[in-house]
Structures are given as C-alpha cells and as structure tokens.
Amino acid sequence: MAKVLMKGNEAIALAAIKGGADAFYGYPITPQNEIPEYLSKHMLANGKVFLQAESEVSAINMVYGAAGAGKRVMTSSSSPGIALKQEGISYITAAELPCLIVSVMRGGPGLGSIQPSQGDYYQATRGGGNGDYHLIVFAPESIQETIDVIKESFDIADYYRNPVMVLVDGLIGQMMESVDFDRPVRERFLPNKDWATTGTKDHPGRRNVANSLYLDPQALENHNIHLNEKYKLIKKNETKFELVNFDNPEYVIVAYGTMARICRSAIEMLKKEGIEVGMIRPITLFPYPEKAFDQIPANAKGILTCELSMGQMLDDVLIANNGRHKVGFFGRAGGMLPDPEEIVAAIKNFNERVVK
Amino acid sequence: MKNITFLTGYYGSGKSELAINLAIKEQVDYVVDLDVVNPYFRTREQEKIFNEYGIEVISSDLDYKMHIDMPYISARVFIPFHNNEKRAIYDLGGNDVGAKLLRQFEDYNDVDIDLYLVINVYREESNTKEKIIQLINKIEGIGGFKVTGLINNSNLLRETTLEDILYGEKTISEVSKETKLPIVYTAVWENLFADNLVFQGEILKLKLYFRKNWL
Numbered sequence: 078m079a080k081v082l083m084k085g086n087e088a089i090a091l092a093a094i095k096g097g098a099d100a101f102y103g104y105p106i107t108p109q110n111e112i113p114e115y116l117s118k119h120m121l122a123n124g125k126v127f128l129q130a131e132s133e134v135s136a137i138n139m140v141y142g143a144a145g146a147g148k149r150v151m152t153s154s155s156s157p158g159i160a161l162k163q164e165g166i167s168y169i170t171a172a173e174l175p176c177l178i179v180s181v182m183r184g185g186p187g188l189g190s191i192q193p194s195q196g197d198y199y200q201a202t203r204g205g206g207n208g209d210y211h212l213i214v215f216a217p218e219s220i221q222e223t224i225d226v227i228k229e230s231f232d233i234a235d236y237y238r239n240p241v242m243v244l245v246d247g248l249i250g251q252m253m254e255s256v257d258f259d260r261p262v263r264e265r266f267l268p269n270k271d272w273a274t275t276g277t278k279d280h281p282g283r284r285n286v287a288n289s290l291y292l293d294p295q296a297l298e299n300h301n302i303h304l305n306e307k308y309k310l311i312k313k314n315e316t317k318f319e320l321v322n323f324d325n326p327e328y329v330i331v332a333y334g335t336m337a338r339i340c341r342s343a344i345e346m347l348k349k350e351g352i353e354v355g356m357i358r359p360i361t362l363f364p365y366p367e368k369a370f371d372q373i374p375a376n377a378k379g380i381l382t383c384e385l386s387m388g389q390m391l392d393d394v395l396i397a398n399n400g401r402h403k404v405g406f407f408g409r410a411g412g413m414l415p416d417p418e419e420i421v422a423a424i425k426n427f428n429e430r431v432v433k
Numbered sequence: 434m435k436n437i438t439f440l441t442g443y444y445g446s447g448k449s450e451l452a453i454n455l456a457i458k459e460q461v462d463y464v465v466d467l468d469v470v471n472p473y474f475r476t477r478e479q480e481k482i483f484n485e486y487g488i489e490v491i492s493s494d495l496d497y498k499m500h501i502d503m504p505y506i507s508a509r510v511f512i513p514f515h516n517n518e519k520r521a522i523y524d525l526g527g528n529d530v531g532a533k534l535l536r537q538f539e540d541y542n543d544v545d546i547d548l549y550l551v552i553n554v555y556r557e558e559s560n561t562k563e564k565i566i567q568l569i570n571k572i573e574g575i576g577g578f579k580v581t582g583l584i585n586n587s588n589l590l591r592e593t594t595l596e597d598i599l600y601g602e603k604t605i606s607e608v609s610k611e612t613k614l615p616i617v618y619t620a621v622w623e624n625l626f627a628d629n630l631v632f633q634g635e636i637l638k639l640k641l642y643f644r645k646n647w648l
Contacts, residue, residue: 080589082555084445107472107502190500191472251473252648253445255555255589342647412500417647 080257085220085250086111089153089179089243092227094119095258098177099148100126102139106158107191108247109181113153133158137165144174145287147273149231153179155247156197157188160205166240167206171289173272173304175234177227178212178242181250184412192412193247195334198389201244202363209301211308212242213315214362216333220254222360229262236265237311238272244362246385248335248414311364318366319358322348326355328424329373329402331394332383333359335414340383343420354424362390367397379403379427383420386410388432395433405430434459434617435547436520437513439535440584441572442551443559444527447586449476451551451620452524453642457486463521465510466492467534470526472502474643482642506534514541529568535576547581548572549617552608554587554601562607569612582617583609585632590644595625602633609633 120127130136143150184190291297407423466476477492513521587601619632
C-alpha cells in the first residue's frame with residue numbers, strides 16, 4: 078500500500094484492522110465518530126464484528142466479554158464517553174484481559190465542548206476506575222505515529238494481558254495527513270491464550286473464568302502484588318519518549334501529542350533567535366519516561382511543561398524532575414490551541430511561568 | 434463557473450480549501466457552508482478572511498455555530514437563488530450524506546447551477562475510476578442534481594509532487610471520458626505552482642487557509 082491521505086480517525090480504524098482487530102464495540106460521540114463509521118463498513122465486510130451498543134457502559138462490558146473469550150477487541154470514545162467506561166476498564170484490567178481503548182480527547186469537564194483538548198491526562202494515567210491498576214497509555218503526536226502505535230497495541234495488550242489506551246486529542250482525530258500503513262511492527266513472542274473462556278476442550282475438567290472478585294484478603298493482596306510486578310515490567314520494557322534538539326539546551330519543554338507539534342515550531346523559532354530549547358516528548362504517558370529527565374543538563378535554566386489543559390502532566394514532570402530544576406507551566410484549555418509564538422513568549426518570560 | 438456553483442466530493446477531498454480559494458479567485462458574493470458532517474475544519478471558521486475580501490459567509494444562525502456539530506443551517510442559504518446577479522459557492526459536506534442537503538433546492542431547478550465534484554485520488558474511497566463514478570451516481574441520486582464538472586485536487590498535502598497531480602489526472606481523465614464530464618480545474622499548491630504548468634482545465638493556485646504552519 079503506497080502513501081494515502083487519511084483523516085486521523087479513519088487511520089485509527091484502518092490501523093486497528095491491520096493490527097488484527099476481531100471486534101469493535103462502541104457508542105458514537107464527537108470528535109471520534111469516523112472511527113466507528115469506518116469500522117462499521119470495513120469490519121463487517123471482512124467478516125469481523127462491529128456492534129454499536131446502546132451505551133458506553135454496555136460497549137465496554139461487551140469488550141470485557143469478547144476479550145475474555147480471547148479475541149482482539151477494541152472500543153473508542155471521547156472524554157465523557159471514556160468517563161462512562163471507567164468501571165468496565167477497571168474490571169478488564171483486574172481480570173487481566175487485553176484490549177485496545179482509543180480515547181479522542183475533547184474539552185471538559187462535564188459535557189465540555191467538541192474542540193480538541195488534553196484534559197484527560199489524569200483520566201488516562203490515574204484512571205477513573207477503582208483500585209490499584211494501570212493502563213498502558215500511548216500519546217502519539219501525528220497520524221503516522223498513531224497508526225504505528227495502534228498496529229502494535231494488540232500485541233502489547235496480549236503480551237501483558239492488560240488494556241492499552243491510545244490517547245489523542247480531537248485535532249489528531251480530525252486532521253489529515255499522508256501516511257503509510259506498511260511500516261514494520263516490532264515482533265513479540267505471544268504465548269497461547271490458554272486463559273481464554275473458549276470451552277474445556279484443551280483442558281478437560283477445568284473451566285477458565287474471567288474474574289475480578291477476590292473475597293479472601295490474602296488472595297486479593299497477592300493479586301495486587303502480581304499486578305504491580307507486571308506494571309514494573311511494563312515500565313522497564315515499554316517506556317517510550319523522544320528527545321528533540323537536546324544537544325545543550327538552555328531550557329527544556331515537556332509536551333506530548335498536538336502540543337508537542339506546536340512546541341516543535343516554537344523550538345525552531347527560538348533557535349533562529351539563538352535560544353536553544355530542547356524537548357522531552359513522552360510517547361508513553363504510563364509508563365512515564367522519568368529517566369529522560371536525567372539527560373537534562375545540570376546548568377539548564379528550567380523546564381516548561383506545555384499542555385492543552387490547566388496542568389495535569391505537570392504532576393509527573395514534578396515527580397520526574399525531583400526538585401532538580403525550576404519547573405514552569407504553560408497551558409491552554411477549552412479547545413483553544415496556542416500559536417507557537419505563545420510558547421516562544423513563555424520561554425522568554427520563563428520566570429513568570431515557574432510553579433515550583 | 435455558473436453564478437451558483439456547488440462543491441461536492443468524498444469527505445477529506447479538500448472541498449473547503451478549494452471553496453475558499455475559488456471564492457477569492459472568482460470574487461463571489463457569498464460562500465455558503467452546508468457542511469453538517471464535520472465538526473472541525475469547516476468553511477465558516479474562515480469568516481474573517483472572507484470578510485476581508487468582501488465575501489459574505491452563510492452557514493448556521495445558531496450561537497456557537499463554530500463549535501457545535503448540529504445538523505442545522507440558516508434559511509438564508511436560499512438568498513443567492515433569489516438574486517440571479519449574485520454569485521455564490523456552496524460547500525457541501527462530504528459524501529452522499531453531505532449531498533443530501535442539495536434536495537432542499539429541488540424547487541429551484543429552473544436556476545442553472547454547476548455541481549463540481551472535487552476528487553483526490555489519494556483518498557481511499559476515490560482512488561479508482563469505478564469508485565469515483567459510483568460516488569457521482571450516489572451524489573446525483575441523493576442530491577437530485579447532475580454533476581457538471583470534475584476538479585482534480587489530488588494531493589498528499591506537503592509531500593505532493595507534480596507527478597502526483599499528474600497521476601490523479603490520469604484516473605480522473607478516465608472518469609471524464611466515460612461520463613463526458615469535463616475536468617474544470619486542477620488544483621496546485623502555491624509552492625508547486627509555475628506559469629508553464631500544463632494540466633487539464635484551468636489551474637487553480639491553492640493557498641492553504643485551514644492548515645496552520647505547525648501542522
């Protein structure tokens with residue numbers, strides 16, 4: 078397949094098919110509707126399952142069921158819709174079932190707006206569901222990177238038996254880019270799904286059960302410890318980030334997704350003025366690339382966290398920085414996208430931006 | 434181009450960028466945004482630029498019309514049909530779904546209009562002659578108006594080369610041959626534009642209004 082021009086949401090849908098999706102369950106919400114629209118046409122045509130559920134709660138529980146049966150299954154939604162799915166997400170994670178959740182962020186809180194935002198960083202990395210659990214969260218900055226990540230996501234989910242969330246904002250969902258679907262995906266050894274609830278043919282007398290209920294406190298603590306070991310392993314193996322213009326930066330920007338794209342332009346503009354600014358661009362938000370912060374030169378004047386929110390990733394930057402450098406914040410919210418000039422100004426007036 | 438010209442096409446074919454460029458080039462009086470399909474990147478967002486050129490934008494009368502995806506348009510969309518000396522470009526939403534909005538103009542079938550199909554062969558659903566002809570049939574069936582011309586807007590955004598445009602022309606020429614519809618315009622981004630370019634139809638130099646420089 079040569080290069081094609083795709084809308085972000087369509088590309089997400091096609092990448093999921095290429096990644097081996099067996100089933101999609103969802104409920105419509107702007108600005109991600111092109112994902113189910115595309116899949117409704119192409120999943121059925123390929124003998125796969127597409128189902129528009131009666132609600133988000135229903136959709137995520139269908140994902141739970143199909144994932145339990147060992148299928149490669151996905152759902153997609155946007156901010157308030159993802160909020161409705163949180164209970165199911167916690168259950169799926171507790172039952173150690175793999176799935177793909179695509180979250181296309183819009184303005185919030187509440188119904189908010191349909192314009193792009195990064196206000197769901199907490200929702201993705203801290204979770205609105207209950208208990209000690211984590212999703213593996215990818216935050217790509219372009220449609221190409223989104224395709225690459227989605228194609229790999231089912232493998233990652235299967236490998237760790239954990240849901241993967243791909244978190245983008247409405248702009249990535251709605252914009253167009255020329256893309257290539259044939260870039261290679263990292264090969265992983267994937268064991269058989271001997272836990273799947275597909276009958277007892279392969280293990281007579283023993284039923285597989287997808288479960289998140291542990292009434293014995295010791296059994297639940299053992300389960301919590303087991304999950305925690307898994308998250309440590311994910312942290313070790315799957316942390317991904319990109320360093321931009323990092324030779325000897327005077328300041329360092331930390332930004333992800335669409336905001337990182339805006340910051341790239343700002344970095345170019347600052348370079349022309351003789352101000353060297355580097356960028357840490359987290360590609361995974363969980364696990365967070367804390368080690369990247371060790372590469373910031375000791376004499377750097379400060380770190381500017383840039384987000385399309387009022388400051389959520391800022392928490393992780395403060396944790397990763399661990400008091401080493403001054404940390405500042407620049408954010409726009411509500412669907413307002415800054416021009417690179419605003420980031421340039423924020424760097425020049427860094428002291429006014431310092432939070433800690 | 435007739436006084437009233439509609440732009441239709443597969444969604445993501447570049448209708449809205451074309452609508453702006455064509456409206457400015459042809460100095461029309463109105464641009465009518467009939468897109469009830471897309472939530473972002475709609476013609477109405479460029480109202481300021483249109484106003485600079487003295488072009489009036491008709492879209493939705495609702496408050497927050499820029500930021501909602503309500504299937505609502507203003508009754509003022511009929512104004513150009515009642516003023517035959519005024520010129521207007523109508524930007525329809527994508528696909529046959531977007532073309533549904535043509536039906537409301539059925540009563541005006543005595544007015545001579547143009548309906549141009551914008552085609553980018555690098556979009557999956559319009560990458561072959563057969564698919565394009567199928568789209569023409571669907572749009573005509575649902576919209577109730579005949580397509581009168583084709584616009585070659587084949588591009589891969591910033592990565593487009595002149596060869597890519599020519600490749601698009603090949604497919605669209607086949608459509609033209611079979612349907613007897615002329616290629617009325619070929620769109621060329623301003624960075625690729627030169628005076629000696631030879632493509633079918635008139636060459637429309639495209640300036641990008643929607644795409645911010647950091648995208």
